[in-house]
Amino acid sequence: MQPFKPVLLEAVGVPDGNTLASYRSRGGYAPLERILREQQPADIIEMVKASKLRGRGGAGFQAGLKWSFLPKDHPGPIYLCVNADESEPGTFNNRILMEDDPHQVLEGTMISAFATRATTAYIYLRYEYPHAWNRLQAAIDECYAAGLLGKNIQGSQFSLDIYLHRGAAAYICGEETGLIESLEGKRAWPRIKPPFPAIEGVFRKPTVVNNVETMACVAQIARRGVDWFTSIGVPADPDNPRDPGSYGPKLYCLSGHVEKPGCYEAPLGITARELIDGFGGGVWKGRRAKAVIPGGISMGLMTEAELDTPLDFKGPGTVGCMGLGTAAVVVIDETVSIVDFLHNSCRFFAHESCGQCTPCREGTSWSLRMLERIRAGKGRLKDLDILLELGNTMGMMPGSTICGLADGAAWPIKNAITKFRNEFEDYIKRTNPEGWMVTDPVPALQIVGAH
Amino acid sequence: MPIVIVDGQEIEIGADERLNCIEAARRAGVEIPHYCWHPGLSVVASCRMCLIEAGQRDAETGNVSMIPKLVPGCQTPVKDGTVIVTESEKVRESRARVEEALLIDHPIDCPICDKAGECLLQDYHFEHGQAERRADIHPFTSRKRDVGPTVSLFVDRCIMCTRCVRFTREVSGTGELMVTSRGAKEEIDVFPGFPLDNKLAGNVVDLCPVGALGDKDFLYQQRVWFLKREANVCGGCSAGCSIYTEHNQDTVYRLKPRENPEVNTWWICDEGRYGWHHLHDDERLLTATRREGPAGHAGNGSPAAADETLEWADVVGRLQTDLQAAGSLAVAVSPMLTVEEAWMLCSVARSIDPEAFLALGHVPVAGDDETFPGGFTIRGEKCPNKRGVEAVLALFGSGGHSWNDLLAHVAAGKASAAWITAGYPKAWIDEATAATFTGLACLVVQDLFDSPLMAQATWRLPAVGFAERAGTWVNVAHHAQSFRQAIRPPAGVWPEGRLFWNMLGRRGLYDPVAIRQELAESAAPFAALAGEMPAIGVDLRVRQLA
Numbered sequence: 001m002q003p004f005k006p007v008l009l010e011a012v013g014v015p016d017g018n019t020l021a022s023y024r025s026r027g028g029y030a031p032l033e034r035i036l037r038e039q040q041p042a043d044i045i046e047m048v049k050a051s052k053l054r055g056r057g058g059a060g061f062q063a064g065l066k067w068s069f070l071p072k073d074h075p076g077p078i079y080l081c082v083n084a085d086e087s088e089p090g091t092f093n094n095r096i097l098m099e100d101d102p103h104q105v106l107e108g109t110m111i112s113a114f115a116t117r118a119t120t121a122y123i124y125l126r127y128e129y130p131h132a133w134n135r136l137q138a139a140i141d142e143c144y145a146a147g148l149l150g151k152n153i154q155g156s157q158f159s160l161d162i163y164l165h166r167g168a169a170a171y172i173c174g175e176e177t178g179l180i181e182s183l184e185g186k187r188a189w190p191r192i193k194p195p196f197p198a199i200e201g202v203f204r205k206p207t208v209v210n211n212v213e214t215m216a217c218v219a220q221i222a223r224r225g226v227d228w229f230t231s232i233g234v235p236a237d238p239d240n241p242r243d244p245g246s247y248g249p250k251l252y253c254l255s256g257h258v259e260k261p262g263c264y265e266a267p268l269g270i271t272a273r274e275l276i277d278g279f280g281g282g283v284w285k286g287r288r289a290k291a292v293i294p295g296g297i298s299m300g301l302m303t304e305a306e307l308d309t310p311l312d313f314k315g316p317g318t319v320g321c322m323g324l325g326t327a328a329v330v331v332i333d334e335t336v337s338i339v340d341f342l343h344n345s346c347r348f349f350a351h352e353s354c355g356q357c358t359p360c361r362e363g364t365s366w367s368l369r370m371l372e373r374i375r376a377g378k379g380r381l382k383d384l385d386i387l388l389e390l391g392n393t394m395g396m397m398p399g400s401t402i403c404g405l406a407d408g409a410a411w412p413i414k415n416a417i418t419k420f421r422n423e424f425e426d427y428i429k430r431t432n433p434e435g436w437m438v439t440d441p442v443p444a445l446q447i448v449g450a451h
Numbered sequence: 452m453p454i455v456i457v458d459g460q461e462i463e464i465g466a467d468e469r470l471n472c473i474e475a476a477r478r479a480g481v482e483i484p485h486y487c488w489h490p491g492l493s494v495v496a497s498c499r500m501c502l503i504e505a506g507q508r509d510a511e512t513g514n515v516s517m518i519p520k521l522v523p524g525c526q527t528p529v530k531d532g533t534v535i536v537t538e539s540e541k542v543r544e545s546r547a548r549v550e551e552a553l554l555i556d557h558p559i560d561c562p563i564c565d566k567a568g569e570c571l572l573q574d575y576h577f578e579h580g581q582a583e584r585r586a587d588i589h590p591f592t593s594r595k596r597d598v599g600p601t602v603s604l605f606v607d608r609c610i611m612c613t614r615c616v617r618f619t620r621e622v623s624g625t626g627e628l629m630v631t632s633r634g635a636k637e638e639i640d641v642f643p644g645f646p647l648d649n650k651l652a653g654n655v656v657d658l659c660p661v662g663a664l665g666d667k668d669f670l671y672q673q674r675v676w677f678l679k680r681e682a683n684v685c686g687g688c689s690a691g692c693s694i695y696t697e698h699n700q701d702t703v704y705r706l707k708p709r710e711n712p713e714v715n716t717w718w719i720c721d722e723g724r725y726g727w728h729h730l731h732d733d734e735r736l737l738t739a740t741r742r743e744g745p746a747g748h749a750g751n752g753s754p755a756a757a758d759e760t761l762e763w764a765d766v767v768g769r770l771q772t773d774l775q776a777a778g779s780l781a782v783a784v785s786p787m788l789t790v791e792e793a794w795m796l797c798s799v800a801r802s803i804d805p806e807a808f809l810a811l812g813h814v815p816v817a818g819d820d821e822t823f824p825g826g827f828t829i830r831g832e833k834c835p836n837k838r839g840v841e842a843v844l845a846l847f848g849s850g851g852h853s854w855n856d857l858l859a860h861v862a863a864g865k866a867s868a869a870w871i872t873a874g875y876p877k878a879w880i881d882e883a884t885a886a887t888f889t890g891l892a893c894l895v896v897q898d899l900f901d902s903p904l905m906a907q908a909t910w911r912l913p914a915v916g917f918a919e920r921a922g923t924w925v926n927v928a929h930h931a932q933s934f935r936q937a938i939r940p941p942a943g944v945w946p947e948g949r950l951f952w953n954m955l956g957r958r959g960l961y962d963p964v965a966i967r968q969e970l971a972e973s974a975a976p977f978a979a980l981a982g983e984m985p986a987i988g989v990d991l992r993v994r995q996l997a
């Protein structure tokens with residue numbers, strides 16, 4: 001593995017690295033000042049397009065392309081929302097960026113606002129992040145005091161206010177249109193699309209939603225240039241004109257059964273095995289991995305045999321996972337029962353489904369209750385088929401739901417049952433020797449909720 | 452004209468029509484099942500029952516390219532060349548799965564559910580569901596709680612379509628209802644201390660596609676399959692909302708809004724909705740009586756003359772005789788009467804006294820018009836046919852005569868007989884006003900209930916209520932709607948129209964349609980009423996302008 005000097009995590013471990021002075025000493029805000037002096041919004045959109053930066057929030061959509069969907073010559077206001085709701089299980093890189101280098105996030109936000117002609121930016125911060133709140137608010141205050149926020153920043157025509165908004169403590173608040181609803185003071189029920197936020201978002205105005213890490217990348221692209229960014233990562237497949245490649249550094253959140261869990265910066269495309277062994281010191285206690293979540297629980301599972309898959313935007317998909325997601329890699333060692341894993345996953349999604357769409361609301365709850373019954377020794381092989389059917393039919397991809405939460409709920413079910421079917425069958429036969437083959441409905445257990 | 456292809460069938464839609472797939476399919480006679488979508492509310496596309504396959508036919512090549520995934524019919528607009536497939540295997544499976552999902556936590560307590568028989572969950576399950584229940588989950592019990600003075604929520608029957616929530620946000624603008632919790636634990640509720648209590652609240656019960664919201668006024672009164680419905684018009688105010696009177700054996704059980712884009716769209720107000728109870732009030736006047744002597748209270752020394760109860764057939768002739776004997780006549784034409792009745796009444800009056808003074812009856816008013824954020828308006832004028840009666844009076848050269856003019860006319864001693872039609876569901880006249888008529892040689896009062904005026908009358912005639920009447924009413928916007936009788940009046944009571952018809956010496960059964968045709972042919976202001984009346988009515992001014 002080639003050595004890689006952290007860029008996004010530069011400030012980590014630096015005493016007072018979160019302050020404006022420290023950030024400036026690393027070259028921060030000089031790019032912003034130069035842009036305000038010399039460049040036009042369209043130049044920045046071009047720059048970000050050229051960098052092929054893909055959003056770090058989960059979907060991997062190209063940031064520059066998203067910005068270019070904003071209506072031309074809109075009289076405003078246009079809003080920028082920084083998605084700092086970070087609640088995908090296993091994910092914590094946004095928190096580290098906001099706590100340890102809030103100015104990097106803010107500079108990226110300012111440059112992005114300049115590019116999109118937004119004069120108001122909201123940072124929608126996960127409710128459970130009080131430390132990040134304090135650090136961000138302190139940094140915003142410093143910026144106002146230093147004339148980096150407010151009216152006519154640095155004597156330019158550009159004005160920007162950044163508001164920190166504390167989230168409503170639900171996973172669904174991170175879905176971009178759920179976020180918008182929540183920001184407007186409503187229940188975070190994702191909106192139907194179209195219209196997409198770029199046309200009609202916050203307060204029914206054109207809106208861009210981007211992840212915290214995406215903002216940090218924008219700041220670094222502005223500082224270090226497009227060539228620097230595209231020199232890192234996995235180039236686009238020349239035979240596939242629709243592949244935008246996977247460029248730039250990425251913050252991988254490594255957790256679970258590894259010796260050294262943590263947030264590690266590496267070029268996009270590092271394999272799961274390199275990450276676990278190189279950064280994480282290997283699976284803990286000298287054990288083997290049974291499965292690895294590639295990018296947050298929504299993305300599904302890779303088996304030990306699939307660990308050499310590159311963790312770029314394309315890799316996880318080649319082994320049946322949904323995608324790179326948030327690059328939150330969770331290691332599950334060989335002692336863990338996949339039945340327990342899936343139960344835990346189903347519990348999460350049943351608890352977090354916003355409850356709008358029938359297939360997601362009932363599907364997540366039904367799958368949880370089936371897993372509860374299986375774990376209570378009343379499983380039937382037939383349950384696996386029903387679970388798989390739920391997994392295959394629930395979600396935006398089959399068209400049965402409004403947002404991607406349901407796809408995220410479906411993927412672990414699909415992956416666990418197809419990749420570990422033997423384990424499920426053994427478990428059911430062992431724990432329910434009398435009834436595993438029964439096909440009639442069995443009397444239900446007392447209902448245990450998702451709480 | 453744009454062409455839409457529904458299950459292979461080509462239909463034409465209007466060039467500027469903005470239809471979704473549900474509406475377009477309906478034109479082709481294809482029903483796309485749906486719960487959350489309602490034409491009067493915003494689109495949320497959340498129930499997922501209306502998932503279909505959609506695609507586009509290329510205008511040049513005729514090739515059809517389909518969207519690979521299912522799309523919600525409610526959220527998908529149609530345009531020229533849109534292809535809709537509603538009966539593919541994929542669509543059918545998806546519907547069956549949605550039905551299965553909706554029934555996982557549903558108590559399936561149809562036998563004790565008031566909605567049974569008109570429940571979309573039942574209907575769709577029958578049509579689109581699967582026979583076997585795969586979920587082995589004990590449904591919740593049937594919990595019930597009040598969400599307001601008129602509406603109960605059967606919590607576990609709810610399928611979370613949120614129509615009711617959207618109604619209170621978008622139409623009534625009162626926002627009482629909300630969703631609490633998440634996922635399968637979600638429930639509809641009100642905020643503590645803010646019950647569902649607004650003037651349009653009852654509509655949420657109509658909107659509920661399942662048995663979750665129950666109207667306390669109707670709950671457990673009648674199984675819906677015993678009800679018959681008649682297209683009627685609400686008599687509660689001058690908006691004249693289109694309604695269905697739902698009844699069984701001459702008893703009304705509930706009123707429901709009847710969709711009418713020209714008048715009330717999909718809604719009615721609660722005052723109208725519950726405004727039928729007076730029809731079955733024990734206090735209603737049921738017999739026609741006559742008394743000798745001048746109008747007024749007994750108490751002038753002589754004992755009150757005894758009331759003589761009359762058969763209706765006798766009323767016709769003797770009333771005529773009495774009025775003829777009494778001399779100059781003043782007539783109040785109630786705005787509760789139909790156009791047909793008003794026309795006949797005026798004709799009768801003029802045949803008895805060619806100089807008869809004709810005026811609009813009392814117009815009850817309660818406050819100002821009230822418009823809700825969704826555009827629905829409750830009128831302050833609490834009668835259905837002021838415009839219609841005014842137009843009839845104008846035909847008789849009495850346009851503009853009001854109730855107050857009539858009072859002044861009588862007070863000035865210009866009348867020796869008065870015929871006051873009323874038919875108001877509520878008390879409407881005080882002692883002092885009634886005293887105006889004291890001493891008249893003949894005072895005919897036709898009303899639903901006793902009143903200070905009735906106490907004075909020499910002729911007391913029962914009137915009928917809105918559902919017992921047939922004819923045409925003209926609302927505040929000059930929109931005329933014709934309707935038939937929904938229930939028969941209480942035994943022995945003649946609708947006003949029947950009395951007038953007989954007093955005009957017409958033969959056979961009272962036929963309001965014949966009267967309407969005569970009126971339309973003979974009187975230009977009513978020309979629009981000619982022929983078959985559309986269910987949504989006509990604008991009375993249309994043919995006059997043309």
Ligand SMILES: Cc1cc2nc3c(=O)[nH]c(=O)nc-3n(C[C@H](O)[C@H](O)[C@H](O)COP(=O)(O)O)c2cc1C
Pocket residue numbers: 054055056057058059060061063083084085086087088171172173174175176177209210211212214403404405408
């Ligand atoms: C259920 C769900 C939860 C999500 N949560 C987050 C989140 O916490 N943070 C985030 O940045 N994106 C989240 N997303 C992705 C956002 O919808 C959106 O794609 C992203 O914020 C766009 O930013 P990006 O283009 O910079 O990645 C979530 C998506 C779904 C479906």
Ligand code: SF4
Pocket residue numbers: 172189190352353354355356357358360361401402403404405406
């Ligand atoms: S898919 Fe699930 S979480 Fe997303 S909008 Fe539908 S019910 Fe809510």
